Amino acid sequence: MLDHRDRKIVELLQQNADMPVTDIADTVGLSVSACWRRIKNLEETGLIARKVAIVDRRKANVGMTVFVAVRTSRHSMDWLESFRRAISDIPEIVEAYRLTGEMDYLLRLVVPDVEVYDAVYKQLIARLDFTDISSFTGMEELKYTTAVPMNYL
Structure with missing residues (x-):
């Protein structure tokens, strides 16, 4: 069962998967280690399926x-x-x-x-x-x- 902090962590990572764990922890009100454990759990359970780079289509000439x-x-x-x-x-x-x-x-x-x-x-x-x-x-x-x-x- 996910709580409001888990949901907020996922929302933040969906906006920027490179966001430092320290910034995420500050935003959701957790220690860095507790936040890191939650992120790892979200990955292990499969809710976070993968992290990818989103390419600018126009710059890749497929606009x-x-x-x-x-x-x-x-x-x-x-x-x-x-x-x-x-x-x-x-x-x-x-x-x-x-x-x-x-x-x-x-x-x-x-x-x-x-x-x-x-x-x-x-x-x-x-x-x-x-x-x-x-x-x-x-x-x-x-x-x-x-x-x-x-x-x-």
């Missing part, structure tokens, strides 16, 4: 975001596994979801331009048959975060 809605007429485990394999080695596909509703899958791609998106599109259609692929180019990022809300713990 364009394309959302791709995929529909298929095949709903077998074999097709799903083939799709999973097809998207797994395409680095421009940074997120993929299986959906309910009209569309079966939603992909989020980051690319430098439409020509690179077209190359990814061609890779996909060369690997599998789709009923429909619709793409939507993001024009402006209104909100983006990797932080998840802690108020449900």
